[in-house]
Amino acid sequence: MSVQATTPGPDQVPESDTALEPKVESWRGVAAEDQEVSVATGVHLQARSRRLLADLLRPYKFRMFVLLLVTAVTQGSYLAGPLIVAYGIDTAIPALIRGDGGPLVLTTIAYLGAGVINALTRALFTRLTATLSQLVLLELRQRTFRHAQRLSVDFHEKYTSGKVISRLSSDVETLRDLAAEGLDNLANSVLSVLVVSVTLVVYDWKLGLVALAAFIPIAFLTRWYQRASQKIYRRTRTAIAATITQFAETMNGMRAVQAFRRESKNKQIFGSLNKEYSDATRDSMFVLAIFTPALRLIGNISLAVVMVLGAMRVIDGTFEIGALAAFALYVRRMYDPLEELAYFYNGLQSATAALEKISGLLEEQPSVPEPAKPTALPAKVHGDVRFDDVQFAYNEHAKVLPDIQLEIPAGQTVAVVGATGAGKSTLAKLLSRFYDPTEGTVSLDGISLDQLTVPDLRRGVVMVTQESFLFSGSVADNIALGKPDATRAEIEAAADAIGAGEFIRSLPEGFDTDVRKRGGRLSAGQRQLVAFARAFLADPAVLILDEATASLDIPSERAVQHALQSVLAGRTAVIIAHRLSTVLIADRVLVMEHGRIVEDGSPDELIGGSGHFAGLHKAWKQSLV
Ligand SMILES: Nc1ncnc2c1ncn2[C@@H]1O[C@H](COP(=O)(O)OP(=O)(O)OP(=O)(O)O)[C@@H](O)[C@H]1O
Numbered sequence: 001m002s003v004q005a006t007t008p009g010p011d012q013v014p015e016s017d018t019a020l021e022p023k024v025e026s027w028r029g030v031a032a033e034d035q036e037v038s039v040a041t042g043v044h045l046q047a048r049s050r051r052l053l054a055d056l057l058r059p060y061k062f063r064m065f066v067l068l069l070v071t072a073v074t075q076g077s078y079l080a081g082p083l084i085v086a087y088g089i090d091t092a093i094p095a096l097i098r099g100d101g102g103p104l105v106l107t108t109i110a111y112l113g114a115g116v117i118n119a120l121t122r123a124l125f126t127r128l129t130a131t132l133s134q135l136v137l138l139e140l141r142q143r144t145f146r147h148a149q150r151l152s153v154d155f156h157e158k159y160t161s162g163k164v165i166s167r168l169s170s171d172v173e174t175l176r177d178l179a180a181e182g183l184d185n186l187a188n189s190v191l192s193v194l195v196v197s198v199t200l201v202v203y204d205w206k207l208g209l210v211a212l213a214a215f216i217p218i219a220f221l222t223r224w225y226q227r228a229s230q231k232i233y234r235r236t237r238t239a240i241a242a243t244i245t246q247f248a249e250t251m252n253g254m255r256a257v258q259a260f261r262r263e264s265k266n267k268q269i270f271g272s273l274n275k276e277y278s279d280a281t282r283d284s285m286f287v288l289a290i291f292t293p294a295l296r297l298i299g300n301i302s303l304a305v306v307m308v309l310g311a312m313r314v315i316d317g318t319f320e321i322g323a324l325a326a327f328a329l330y331v332r333r334m335y336d337p338l339e340e341l342a343y344f345y346n347g348l349q350s351a352t353a354a355l356e357k358i359s360g361l362l363e364e365q366p367s368v369p370e371p372a373k374p375t376a377l378p379a380k381v382h383g384d385v386r387f388d389d390v391q392f393a394y395n396e397h398a399k400v401l402p403d404i405q406l407e408i409p410a411g412q413t414v415a416v417v418g419a420t421g422a423g424k425s426t427l428a429k430l431l432s433r434f435y436d437p438t439e440g441t442v443s444l445d446g447i448s449l450d451q452l453t454v455p456d457l458r459r460g461v462v463m464v465t466q467e468s469f470l471f472s473g474s475v476a477d478n479i480a481l482g483k484p485d486a487t488r489a490e491i492e493a494a495a496d497a498i499g500a501g502e503f504i505r506s507l508p509e510g511f512d513t514d515v516r517k518r519g520g521r522l523s524a525g526q527r528q529l530v531a532f533a534r535a536f537l538a539d540p541a542v543l544i545l546d547e548a549t550a551s552l553d554i555p556s557e558r559a560v561q562h563a564l565q566s567v568l569a570g571r572t573a574v575i576i577a578h579r580l581s582t583v584l585i586a587d588r589v590l591v592m593e594h595g596r597i598v599e600d601g602s603p604d605e606l607i608g609g610s611g612h613f614a615g616l617h618k619a620w621k622q623s624l625v
Contacts, residue, residue: 029364030159033238033357042230048363049355056136063132067187070125075191077118079199082329084111089322125187133179137172144168144358152367153434154394161252162245167361170240171354178344178351185344189337196334203327204319207306211331214302218295218338222345225291229346232284233353239277241357246270284350292342299335306331368436370454375447377456382445383410383541383572385431390440392430400426401595404440410541413568413585415577415603417616418592424576427592428544431574432463444542462540464531466547470522475504476511478530482538494537498563500529525560532563542572547582557581580620589613 022041032041057064084107092103148156148164156164201208250257250266257266310327313319387406393399400423408414416424429435430442433449441448444460452460462482470478479491486494492511495501503526507513515522522530535543545564561581567573568585577583584603591599591612599611606613 030163030357030360033163033241033360045356045360046352048359049352052355052359052362056139060132060135063128067125067128067132070121070128071187071191074118074121074125074188075195077114077121078188078192079195079333080114081111082326082333084114085329086322086326089325090320129179133176137176137179140175140358141168141172144172144361147362147364150366151364153429154367155364160245160249162248163241164361165248166241166244167358170244171237171358174237174347174354175351178347185337185340189341189344192337193334193341196330196337200327200330200334203323203330207310207313207319207327210309211302211306211334214298217298221291221294221298225287225342225345226349228287229284229291229349230353232280232287233349234356236277236280236284236350237353237357239273239280243270243273243277246273284346288342288346292339295339295342296335299331299338303328303331303335368433368450371451374453374456375451377445377447377452377460381460381541383460384408384445385542385572385574386441386443386446387427387430388441388443390430390437390442392426392435392437392439394426394435399438399595401430401437404595404597406590406597408572408574408588410572411570412587413573413575414588414590415575415583415586416590416592417577417583417613422592423595424592425546426595428463428546428574428576431542432461432544433457434463458538458540460540461542461544462535462538463544464535464546470515470527470530472514472516474509474512474514475507475522475530478515479511479533479537482534482536486537490537491533495529495533498529498532498536498566499559500526500533500563503529525557528560529563532560532567536567540571542574543567545573545575547576547578561585580617591616 027041027044088107092107095103200211310324385408387404390404392401418424476491480486495504589603589606590597599613607617
């Protein structure tokens with residue numbers, strides 16, 4: 001705990017006040033996740049983990065206090081054993097030899113009573129820790145999930161879903177293991193060691209100090225183990241995350257994997273990651289394989305020394321034989337828990353490494369934060385869009401949009417075309433505020449997007465992406481995503497308005513068909529129609545549409561075009577167009593090249609001209625012949 005007291009919080013850490021002090025950016029959030037961690041950085045990571053743990057435990061102070069009481073009673077009943085045995089040998093048995101059986105009966109009852117109390121309090125302890133640990137882990141999982149959802153798109157593009165899954169699954173599992181198996185060991189062991197140490201010294205201070213001298217080599221051994229295992233456990237956490245990430249990526253991209261025969265390459269990558277994980281885990285066991293036997297050896301040597309010295313005192317007549325038996329039992333009871341503590345410590349190291357990673361994820365902040373003092377969007381949104389002197393770069397290497405000046409009046413349908421990589425999707429992402437511009441502002445009805453609350457922003461601007469993602473659930477649930485409180489009639493009306501009602505009703509269970517179940521699988525065109533129905537129901541003032549590049553067959557293409565016109569009616573629309581038919585229904589076409597708008601006009605004007613679009617149109621026309 002001393003580290004926590006001397007370590008400043010992340011906000012107060014100076015950039016680099018000594019050569020050893022790592023820069024905040026090098027460890028804040030998930031920055032240090034895949035690197036070798038220096039000792040100085042490790043201090044920050046551990047302090048952050050402890051802050052998280054303390055925060056999670058804070059609401060349960062009373063429960064922890066009760067746990068402590070129960071542990072004290074458990075220990076009291078456990079430690080009474082040797083004393084009762086000593087009384088039995090030194091007092092009760094001689095009394096029985098003299099013909100008085102009373103003390104022995106008393107001894108037996110006391111021993112049994114201590115055993116029963118011990119069993120009952122242990123059961124209670126296990127129940128209490130199970131409840132407490134599950135409450136804490138439930139909150140941690142919730143918190144991690146909520147936080148991951150809050151983080152901006154750019155974070156997820158870098159961090160990958162596999163890592164988030166590994167934080168939520170294997171890391172939280174590690175903590176569960178610690179809580180399930182380790183906590184009872186910890187509380188009992190710490191108390192045992194403390195109480196036995198004091199008892200030994202009080203019982204006979206000279207022999208007691210001899211027994212306690214063993215703590216000196218144990219301290220060195222533990223320090224070595226701590227250093228060695230910490231490194232390995234960080235390696236284990238990183239390796240398991242990489243393994244899960246690779247697994248998730250392969251499963252998500254299964255179609256591409258099989259289409260491009262990537263199985264053997266993937267097998268190779270997975271194999272090496274999996275091996276790194278198993279090697280790291282094996283190494284952690286190797287370290288433990290040195291630590292635990294060494295601990296036991298020190299314990300046995302110490303017991304032998306105590307027995308020899310004790311036996312000499314018995315011969316001298318300064319120590320009774322029963323007292324020596326009790327003393328030896330106490331010494332054993334000090335080393336057994338120490339070994340349990342070693343196992344707990346092993347679990348703790350693993351859990352600390354997991355907690356470091358989880359706390360890192362929780363420390364990440366959304367790069368497009370909600371405004372502290374938002375400006376309310378009026379109930380009636382017009383849909384006037386402006387890009388004022390907008391510049392944008394994903395990273396310091398390249399400015400993707402060097403300078404965008406754009407005004408889209410309410411109700412206009414704008415088709416954006418251009419070569420791949422020209423910056424069309426980036427423009428769309430800025431308008432839906434997946435990113436904030438590096439310079440300049442993007443505004444809706446004169447209000448900068450970064451001044452709007454998320455609900456207001458989503459009421460004003462909705463983006464339909466290429467993949468037309470469907471969540472598990474029914475078709476109706478998927479359409480209702482556009483307006484969670486929509487009635488069934490509204491959902492069906494939206495589907496009918498875009499001409500999707502007919503095909504949905506022909507599905508095995510109509511609107512209630514589960515989209516993930518057999519019979520509910522939708523074609524690419526049908527998925528687009530569901531996505532349009534969703535957008536129609538959401539009824540935003542500004543709709544951004546990243547048109548799917550996959551070409552559809554002629555009937556589906558017609559259905560989608562018809563649906564598109566219904567969705568676009570009466571709102572501002574920005575379409576990243578890949579089909580000529582879509583461009584032709586637009587009021588205005590923007591041609592982008594290297595992040596700049598190089599042509600701007602109605603489709604007819606541009607076709608009649610001699611610019612890029614005229615050429616593109618000609619090529620398009622030819623490809624259709
Ligand atoms: N997340 C990202 N991080 C870094 N660079 C990116 C990112 N997304 C896009 N880029 C880069 O920004 C540039 C513009 O990309 P953008 O996706 O906006 O092009 P586009 O015109 O939509 O292309 P396409 O028609 O192929 O979808 C490209 O050079 C691309 O490599």
